[in-house]
Amino acid sequence: MTEHASSAAVSIESVSKTFRLPHQQYSTLKERVLHPLRTTQYDELHAVKDISLEIAEGEFFGIVGRNGSGKSTLLKCIAGIYGVDTGRISIAGRLSPFIELGVGFNMDLTARDNVVINAIMLGLSRRQAKERFEEVIEFAELSEFIDLKLKNYSSGMLVRLAFATAIQVDAEILLIDEVLAVGDAAFQQKCFEEFFRLKREGRTIVFVSHDMYSVERFCNRAMLMERGDMVQLGDPRAIGRAYHKLNFGQLPHEAPVETQTGADGEGTVIAEAWFQNAAGEKVTSASQEESLSMCFEVRIAEDLVEPVFAATLRTELGHTIIVARSDQHAHSIGSFKAGETLVATFGIPNWLTPSRYLLTPSLAREGTGENALALVEDMASIMVHGTSTGGILELPVDVRIERA
């Protein structure tokens, strides 16, 4: 059976899928009898056009694209729900049969019955399904509601139940279509952690989503589809930008100059960038309200007078939170000689909302800061823990309620 010596978990070779859509939705026997020679008129919809792709074992692969771009069709072809017209798909390992969460949930049954049924659909035996029931309910945090009918569940509770059941599946390759659209922030965080765990365990996950945030956050690689074609394949952040461009004709933030070193700044390099806490230790995660510094180390290759050091902090989605600049936030910083190694530190109060943030350090000559000598996008990252009120910043608030 081994047709592929490579370690590709999913191998797609020039796969095409065309749907034939009859002009009239349902052909009736009467029509057939009255017009036996007339062939039905079809519109051909090329949902997937000649796509070739290899997804490595242990990879978290994202497929993004607008509605109708063929991404779900491709996923269904991988799952074996649709047969392919041309090309072939090979997989190595057990494939989870689910595409969407909560498939087969019946609103008239209790959560208990639905979890067992759903788990059996996903390939567990009845005994396994019953054994894992407690874990599912515990994970979904729905122990008080196990004997409640699903029609009385909120949509968020449904998703929690469905997700908790779905991750029980014993498969090496998981195909996931559009999840995490609902659910409160705390549960989403839990799902993200579960995704990280799946990722660490080395499972291969193919993930279809509109949510660039989760694609950029989890995926090792991503693919952008448009009208059945593969438009771009590569780094999730680049794919995310291409997707936004496709959707809105522009980027959510001004794209920074994509240069490692400035044109005439040969040799000026940013050696390292990091976050550090109040004690001066390098950290990759921090709690809210503990002060935080964005730091980077530069080795300059020319003499500089009043250069501009800048640290740009962005969310994973690419929204800029702060641009800290040495010319605006500090007084004169003096001049430096070629060959010196400098460390820039920008201390900020940590008012960030829990999430992951990325640091882009840069160095420019005196002036507006446009003339970059060195810039490295997203060189360091930090995970902020704490409570979220739902805003993008957790600013200190002085609350006062008085009788007028």
Add this chain to the structure above:
Amino acid sequence: MSANPGGIRMPVPRRAPASHRVHGPSALSGDFRRFWSLTFTLARTDFKLRFFGSVLGYVWTLVRPLLLFGVLWVFFTKVGHVNNGNTPGEKFYGAQLLGSIVLFTFFAEATGGAVRSMVDRENLVRKIHFPRLVIPSSVVLLALFNLGLNLVVVMIFALASGVRPMLSWLELPLIVGALLVLSAGVAMLLSALFVYFRDIQPIWDVLSQILFYASPVIISIETVVTKLSSTLLHVYMLNPLAVIFQQFRHAIITSNTLSAGQALGSWTALLEPLAIVLGIFIIGFAVFNRAAEQIAENL
């Protein structure tokens, strides 16, 4: 990012699994255990849901055939005087009638329920990879659950009206088996065709009504034998339901009535309706198997 305490455990993936090709959906794929557990789960869920929220619950499954039986029995014995209980085979007319109604109810439920089944289960078919045959199979299995329970009532009724246990009761699994194969064949055929031709539903509604009257349910075979010419009788007995119902009456209710073989004239003549049963099953499977790959796209 610590391991979640008491959380979800999953076996670590095996190393270097062999690569295999993904095929499109089919009628039967994967292991039998999954096929069976899915079929059973769907049938069980439907059984649970059917009388969901009703006070009498399962009793309603019994009430329908019993009510039909009651009406027919009163009409044909008291009003119509079709059966006065004088001829030897008709002593147990009531038990025979009820038995045939229950068997027909199974056939009607299994086939009629299967017609829309693929379309009604659209959300599963379009979103999960599983052997497509699970869906009509679960409908037939659900009807079989009901048949099992209804047969208990038939046996109680038969014993109460004076039927005594016979060695030929051992034929029951064979009789039910033949009916099951026939119903499954028709169910596969109809469920696959309905996806492409929505006219199947009204057509089948009418056809199954015709089959009800074309089988020895109300009238006994003795009446049929005397009324029809031998050619017409031959045609009548080509209907597998007629053979199955009659053999049920003979083997389970009273040996005074003709066996299916006797009604046909010889045992070897039974091969014809048997061949029809197998033929329908094979055609049903072939049609379903051919349609299976495309069903998800055509729903």
